[in-house]
Amino acid sequence: MTASATSAKPREVRDSVVIRFAGDSGDGIQLTGSQFSAASALAGNDTATFPDFPAEIRAPTGTLAGVSGFQLHFASRDILTPGDRADVLVVMNPAALAANLKWLKPNGILIANADSFQAKNLRMAGYAENPLEDGSLADYQLFQIDLSRLTNDALQGFGLSAKEVERCKNYFALGLVFWLFERNGEMVEGEIRRKFAAKPVMMEANLKVFHAGWDYGENTELFALSYSVPAAQDIAPGTYRSIAGNEATALGLVAAAHKAGLDLFYGSYPITPASDILHTFAGLKEYGVRTFQAEDEIAAICAAIGAAYGNQLAVTGTSGPGIALKSEAMGLAVMTELPLVIVNVQRGGPSTGLPTKTEQADLLQVLYGRNGESPMPVLAARSAGDAFDTAFEAARVAIKYRVPVVLLTDGAIANGAEPWRIPDVDALPTIEPNLLDDAAKLEGGPLLPYLRDVETLARPWIKLGTPGLEHRIGGIEKWDKTGHISYDPQNHHNMVKLRQAKVDAIAAEIPPMHLEGAPEGDVLVLTWGSPYGAALTAVRELQAQGRSVTHANLRWLNPLPLDLGALLLKFRTVLVPEINNGQLVKVLRAAYALDIKQYNRISGQPLSVMELRDAILNVLPH
Amino acid sequence: MTLATDIALKPKDFATDQDVRWCPGCGDYAILAAVQRALAKQGIPPHQIATIAGIGCSSRFPYYMATYGFHTIHGRAPAVATGLKVARPDLQVWVATGDGDSLSIGGNHFIHLLRRNVDLKVLLFNNRIYGLTKGQYSPTSELGKKTKSSPQGSVDNPFLPMSLAVGAEGSFLARSIDVDAKTLADVLAAAGAHQGTALVEILQNCNIFNDGAWDHLSSKEFRADQTILVEHGKPMIFGANRDKGIRLNGLRPEVVKIGENGVTEADLWVHDAHDEDPTRAFLLSRMEYPLFPVPVGVLRSVQRPVYDALVNAQVDEQKATRKANLQGLLNGRSTWVVG
Numbered sequence: 001m002t003a004s005a006t007s008a009k010p011r012e013v014r015d016s017v018v019i020r021f022a023g024d025s026g027d028g029i030q031l032t033g034s035q036f037s038a039a040s041a042l043a044g045n046d047t048a049t050f051p052d053f054p055a056e057i058r059a060p061t062g063t064l065a066g067v068s069g070f071q072l073h074f075a076s077r078d079i080l081t082p083g084d085r086a087d088v089l090v091v092m093n094p095a096a097l098a099a100n101l102k103w104l105k106p107n108g109i110l111i112a113n114a115d116s117f118q119a120k121n122l123r124m125a126g127y128a129e130n131p132l133e134d135g136s137l138a139d140y141q142l143f144q145i146d147l148s149r150l151t152n153d154a155l156q157g158f159g160l161s162a163k164e165v166e167r168c169k170n171y172f173a174l175g176l177v178f179w180l181f182e183r184n185g186e187m188v189e190g191e192i193r194r195k196f197a198a199k200p201v202m203m204e205a206n207l208k209v210f211h212a213g214w215d216y217g218e219n220t221e222l223f224a225l226s227y228s229v230p231a232a233q234d235i236a237p238g239t240y241r242s243i244a245g246n247e248a249t250a251l252g253l254v255a256a257a258h259k260a261g262l263d264l265f266y267g268s269y270p271i272t273p274a275s276d277i278l279h280t281f282a283g284l285k286e287y288g289v290r291t292f293q294a295e296d297e298i299a300a301i302c303a304a305i306g307a308a309y310g311n312q313l314a315v316t317g318t319s320g321p322g323i324a325l326k327s328e329a330m331g332l333a334v335m336t337e338l339p340l341v342i343v344n345v346q347r348g349g350p351s352t353g354l355p356t357k358t359e360q361a362d363l364l365q366v367l368y369g370r371n372g373e374s375p376m377p378v379l380a381a382r383s384a385g386d387a388f389d390t391a392f393e394a395a396r397v398a399i400k401y402r403v404p405v406v407l408l409t410d411g412a413i414a415n416g417a418e419p420w421r422i423p424d425v426d427a428l429p430t431i432e433p434n435l436l437d438d439a440a441k442l443e444g445g446p447l448l449p450y451l452r453d454v455e456t457l458a459r460p461w462i463k464l465g466t467p468g469l470e471h472r473i474g475g476i477e478k479w480d481k482t483g484h485i486s487y488d489p490q491n492h493h494n495m496v497k498l499r500q501a502k503v504d505a506i507a508a509e510i511p512p513m514h515l516e517g518a519p520e521g522d523v524l525v526l527t528w529g530s531p532y533g534a535a536l537t538a539v540r541e542l543q544a545q546g547r548s549v550t551h552a553n554l555r556w557l558n559p560l561p562l563d564l565g566a567l568l569l570k571f572r573t574v575l576v577p578e579i580n581n582g583q584l585v586k587v588l589r590a591a592y593a594l595d596i597k598q599y600n601r602i603s604g605q606p607l608s609v610m611e612l613r614d615a616i617l618n619v620l621p622h
Numbered sequence: 623m624t625l626a627t628d629i630a631l632k633p634k635d636f637a638t639d640q641d642v643r644w645c646p647g648c649g650d651y652a653i654l655a656a657v658q659r660a661l662a663k664q665g666i667p668p669h670q671i672a673t674i675a676g677i678g679c680s681s682r683f684p685y686y687m688a689t690y691g692f693h694t695i696h697g698r699a700p701a702v703a704t705g706l707k708v709a710r711p712d713l714q715v716w717v718a719t720g721d722g723d724s725l726s727i728g729g730n731h732f733i734h735l736l737r738r739n740v741d742l743k744v745l746l747f748n749n750r751i752y753g754l755t756k757g758q759y760s761p762t763s764e765l766g767k768k769t770k771s772s773p774q775g776s777v778d779n780p781f782l783p784m785s786l787a788v789g790a791e792g793s794f795l796a797r798s799i800d801v802d803a804k805t806l807a808d809v810l811a812a813a814g815a816h817q818g819t820a821l822v823e824i825l826q827n828c829n830i831f832n833d834g835a836w837d838h839l840s841s842k843e844f845r846a847d848q849t850i851l852v853e854h855g856k857p858m859i860f861g862a863n864r865d866k867g868i869r870l871n872g873l874r875p876e877v878v879k880i881g882e883n884g885v886t887e888a889d890l891w892v893h894d895a896h897d898e899d900p901t902r903a904f905l906l907s908r909m910e911y912p913l914f915p916v917p918v919g920v921l922r923s924v925q926r927p928v929y930d931a932l933v934n935a936q937v938d939e940q941k942a943t944r945k946a947n948l949q950g951l952l953n954g955r956s957t958w959v960v961g
């Protein structure tokens with residue numbers, strides 16, 4: 001048999017399912033989860049994932065600190081979030097149960113690796129009694145499965161050590177849930193063959209265990225029925241793949257470099273949750289990408305500034321603590337008016353904070369966290385796939401206006417994957433770097449490194465190495481046009497205004513606000529970043545109930561869209577949900593002097609549809 | 623690679639029209655003139671050169687050089703220059719930095735630059751003081767030094783920059799004194815020709831805040847007896863009468879008098895700048911006044927793989943062996959079609 005056979009048992013059709021896998025970080029939970037989501041995407045479902053990592057890579061086995069989770073939402077319709085709570089929870093040990101039971105819906109399916117519910121593991125998870133036996137799980141459909149023993153039984157005769165057998169058990173669980181949700185196993189089989197190509201015994205063992213898991217569902221009487229989630233019908237036509245935000249960010253920037261005809265330089269110092277951008281770039285040298293793993297974040301951005309001066313598309317990426325270190329150099333890029341993209345994959349703060357959890361609390365840091373008047377364009381991606389477009393846009397603007405630009409994403413976007421409609425490279429806009437690369441272009445006049453384009457106020461990006469275009473730049477205030485050092489009072493005033501005007505001018509090319517719902521009404525829910533999906537889902541649910549609610553999302557946080565102020569006035573209430581203590585809301589109140597409402601939960605977790613629905617109901621007229 | 627031109631260059635081809643703002647009498651003037659002369663002699667035209675500096679009096683250097691130039695932020699010139707050199711290996715890149723700039727705030731970048739062996743020429747203006755901020759002690763100021771920030775005398779133990787650089791795997795280490803035009807010209811020429819990080823420590827007088835800090839080495843009166851010019855392949859001889867030398871007793875250098883106690887030239891330490899083993903370079907870096915004459919010249923010059931060349935070789939190799947296909951990259955490993 002293969003794990004792609006269909007079940008002979010009765011089946012129930014569901015419109016959407018949220019499944020959460022949890023176990024020790026060494027249990028292969030992230031792999032299990034991503035393989036299930038890839039199979040679901042291939043089956044035509046819309047999907048959204050939320051990996052929930054522990055901060056410790058290898059916390060002691062069986063402890064709460066070591067629990068790793070992966071939540072997947074798959075549906076036969078367009079979905080925008082990984083789901084508030086799970087229909088199915090798969091736990092590999094008592095700690096995983098203790099840490100994750102709160103995410104399971106009442107009457108949800110709970111699949112527990114019963115073997116691991118022994119005295120020592122129970123104690124480490126803080127259980128006095130075995131929860132599988134003391135009746136405390138009566139509100140759920142509990143399925144106790146001896147994963148370790150069954151895996152061991154399946155591998156009789158393979159001659160594997162106990163440890164090796166133990167490492168196969170996640171494939172038993174995966175096989176079982178593949179059966180439960182009628183997923184096609186060919187892709188998993190292919191992955192196993194690829195991954196263990198060098199170790200034929202382990203390859204066979206994992207394939208065997210995967211099939212054994214499937215058979216277990218089909219042949220034992222434990223499960224009376226299986227579930228089917230048909231392919232989604234309301235998804236825009238096109239070719240799709242699954243993509244996580246960090247990879248999308250890197251690809252968006254590579255695409256921009258390609259469209260600008262430039263090589264790309266990425267300076268970075270490893271930091272969670274941004275490191276995967278560095279890893280992705282490091283594998284793309286054939287696209288003219290140079291990565292520099294610097295000694296610290298300061299060196300990373302400074303090297304990028306050097307590369308920008310040397311006419312490459314320069315990028316530096318980090319998380320909030322790294323932005324703190326980069327801020328002096330960010331000011332240097334503002335002063336020298338060089339193109340630079342600064343990626344901040346936000347995580348919980350302050351200080352080291354919650355490295356593996358998501359947050360949106362660096363908005364004010366990137367807007368205002370520098371010495372002097374230091375305006376900088378800021379954009380935020382709203383989802384993993386959107387990170388591609390937003391990164392591309394950040395690079396385009398940096399090159400066109402000769403400015404450093406901040407791109408904000410966050411931990412949830414960085415690691416969460418979603419189906420992504422792959423863009424056609426030929427259809428992406430061309431970026432014109434417009435280098436000043438020939439002294440003849442000066443037509444006999446002097447070289448003026450700070451001469452401004454009348455429309456964009458951009459200064460020339462001078463091709464280094466060109467005879468006759470030698471010039472000096474630096475962080476000291478400069479005379480307009482000549483770029484020479486200047487301490488002149490009126491000149492400084494003018495230059496501060498000019499640098500601001502240059503950033504403000506970008507607003508002219510921001511497209512009009514896109515609204516989901518009526519252009520006026522009771523409530524406008526305004527989001528930026530990752531709460532987009534949950535907010536839009538909540539708004540759609542309320543719209544279906546006939547409530548007067550509209551949703552809009554901001555990609556541009558500086559400058560703000562020109563039509564935003566007028567839009568806010570069209571609603572009785574504007575509600576801004578954020579995973580911070582109220583940052584965008586402060587910016588908006590200051591910009592428009594309006595009484596704007598806020599909703600905030602800062603727990604390191606994405607905002608849920610349920611809480612946002614309640615928050616909106618709270619401000620809707622009763 | 624940057625190529626010398628046939629057109630003869632003059633020092634003034636490297637001078638800008640900017641007013642030089644250093645204090646009259648500052649050692650930086652002599653260094654600027656020496657660098658402009660060295661570059662003219664080297665023959666690489668100004669447009670193929672970039673001069674990068676941090677912050678400090680010495681870091682004003684790029685404004686006075688008619689090359690491409692970048693006056694960056696305090697301590698970070700090595701990082702900016704590394705990015706530039708990786709992006710533009712076709713340019714020759716010089717870094718100007720002070721003892722505070724490179725050894726305090728920029729200490730981290732300084733050691734990592736040497737470790738990586740990026741192809742940069744670094745001019746370390748060591749005046750043993752923070753000049754621009756008006757006279758605080760620096761990481762090379764001697765213990766007990768009285769400055770505005772150390773009225774009772776500094777209790778901060780100093781670095782020997784050359785010892786630090788040996789420990790950081792520096793491949794080219796040289797030293798000169800601002801007023802020693804001949805040695806300065808020679809070490810600048812050697813630095814220009816070196817592939818990898820070429821560090822030139824220049825003992826520089828700040829006549830405003832630390833006047834005379836190097837007089838014991840720079841004045842004509844003492845120079846011959848209190849410095850030693852080390853030259854590859856030659857025995858270490860010094861002294862106004864060229865009658866003193868350095869002998870190695872195991873790993874312990876000692877000053878000896880030629881002709882006394884049976885000591886002949888054949889007993890002296892013969893300088894091997896190309897010795898792969900850094901032990902002797904370290905011994906040289908420890909030779910300090912007053913126990914020893916202070917070495918000037920090229921202390922160490924070895925060939926090591928060069929960071930920016932390695933980075934670009936990997937890029938070229940990948941470009942040659944794996945065809946770039948952006949659409950394929952976006953498509954990834956597995957796709958599905960809707961509609």
Ligand SMILES: Cc1ncc(C[n+]2csc(CCOP(=O)(O)OP(=O)(O)O)c2C)c(N)n1
Nearest residue numbers: 677678679680696720721722723752753754
């Ligand atoms: C972040 C930062 N901190 C402090 C300063 C102030 N500062 C400017 S130059 C300098 C020390 C310069 O000393 P050195 O590098 O020895 O250069 P010199 O002026 O002696 O040539 C200091 C502390 C600064 N510009 N930036």
Ligand code: SF4
Nearest residue numbers: 645648679753828829
């Ligand atoms: S303060 Fe010292 S180092 Fe600075 S310019 Fe004046 S003399 Fe030179």
Ligand SMILES: [Mg+2]
Nearest residue numbers: 720721749751
């Ligand atoms: Mg100094």
